[in-house]
Amino acid sequence: MIVTNLQRPSEDQMKMFLEFPDNAPIKMVNLLKFKIKAEYADGRSTDLSGKEAYAIYAQEVQEHLKKVGAKLTFSAKVKDLLIGEVEDLWDSVAIAEYPNKSAMINMFMSPEYLESEKHRSAGLEGQLNIITQDE
Numbered sequence: 001m002i003v004t005n006l007q008r009p010s011e012d013q014m015k016m017f018l019e020f021p022d023n024a025p026i027k028m029v030n031l032l033k034f035k036i037k038a039e040y041a042d043g044r045s046t047d048l049s050g051k052e053a054y055a056i057y058a059q060e061v062q063e064h065l066k067k068v069g070a071k072l073t074f075s076a077k078v079k080d081l082l083i084g085e086v087e088d089l090w091d092s093v094a095i096a097e098y099p100n101k102s103a104m105i106n107m108f109m110s111p112e113y114l115e116s117e118k119h120r121s122a123g124l125e126g127q128l129n130i131i132t133q134d135e
Contacts, residue, residue, distance in 0.1 A: 003086050005033045005126025020131065022101040027073070029130040031090040038122040046122070051091065054123030058094075060116040065096060067110075068103040072096050090128070 009017065020026075035050030046053070058075070065071055074095040081089065098104045107113050 003128070005031075005090075005128060007121060007124055007126055009129075017101070017131070020101050021133070024100065024133050026098045026101060026104065027132045027134075028096045028098065028104075029128075029132060030094045030096070031078075031128040031130070032092040032094065033088070033125045033127060034091045034123055035125045038119075040118060040122040042118075048122075050123040050125065052123070053119045057116055057119035057123065060119070061113070064107050064110065064113045064116060065098075068098065068107045070096060070098040070103055070107065 032054070034054055038046050038048040038050050038053035040046060040053075048056075062072065072094060075092065076094075077092055078090045098107075
């Protein structure tokens with residue numbers, strides 16, 4: 001199994017998401033890997049670690065989630081693996097629940113969210129996003 005942490009979906013993943021049903025809640029499992037030092041795309045100077053920059057995003061995203069009827073349902077530091085193996089563990093895991101796909105898209109497209117997202121990009125080395133729906 002190859003594990004690749006990324007910051008953005010591939011073209012195929014985006015196509016899958018856009019074709020995903022919009023009639024049920026989505027639980028998004030986020031496995032997060034932070035940069036050692038935050039790096040902002042605008043080149044600003046910062047002493048923040050990747051974890052600290054992402055923490056700014058995590059605080060701000062609470063309000064963005066609320067605006068679209070979504071919520072963070074779980075967040076914790078990753079300690080170790082009980083079953084399985086990966087070369088490098090993720091730093092944190094979070095689960096967000098959205099009422100549907102449209103709510104996610106609306107949040108991701110809002111100008112306020114895009115401003116907060118700068119901290120996400122600055123702090124994340126990469127992540128895995130696992131999209132789930134109840135059966």
